[in-house]
Amino acid sequence: MEMELNKDTLKNQRDSRAWSQTQLAEVSGLSLRTIQRVEKTGVASQETAKSLAAVYECSITELVAKNQLPRVEGKFAFSKMSPKAKVIHLLVLLPALSVAFYLYWIGHNATAWVDILRDSVFSSSISDDRQDKISFLIVALVVGLPSLVPGYIYDYINKQCAFD
Structure with a gap:
């Protein structure tokens, strides 16, 4: 995995150690060409970044460019879904979420589980406004996450990109 390091920090x-690139290459066990490339482009492998961090006695995160922290995506990332699967997700999500919020808003007894779940997890000393926001999030998560399933099933059946 390639990482983007902060060239100025490197x-x-x-410079703070008064080393030349050749001296850094010797101390780090990296080639001179690797040192030159990393200082010019900022792009380094994880192993190169580990070597430099060890030599500089700092963590890799101190060398990583501020705007380029590594992005980790899971096997089932929404961004990997095919366009058709995303449409299926929205076609399931919007009506389901609308109905769930409406039922919760009117206080239908089918949504009593939301308050039970909220009260069992969160303190009862929380303000009513905050409790309403927590309930809103619970409904959104419980209804929203399962609505991803039809899109993934579509991608799985059609061998699309979601499972690469």
Whole structure:
């Protein structure tokens, strides 16, 4: 996995030790060409970043470019769904969420589980306004997450990109 390191931080670390790129290559066990490339582009493998962090006695996160923290995506990331699967997700999500919110808003007894769940997890000393927001989030999660399933089933059946 390639990482984008902060070029200025790398150069400042090396300069603070008064090392040349050749000296850094010797100390780190990396090739001179690798040092030159990383300082020029900021792109490094994880192993290179680990070596540099060890030599500079800092963590890798201190060397990573601020705007480029590694992005981790799971096997079932929404961004990996095919366009048709995303449409299916929205076609299931919007009506289901609308009905769930309406039933909760009118206080229908079918949504009593939301308050029970909220009260069992959160303190009763929370303000009413905050309790309403927590209930809203519970409904959104409980209805929203399962609505992803039809899209993934579509991708699975059609061998689309969701399971690459």
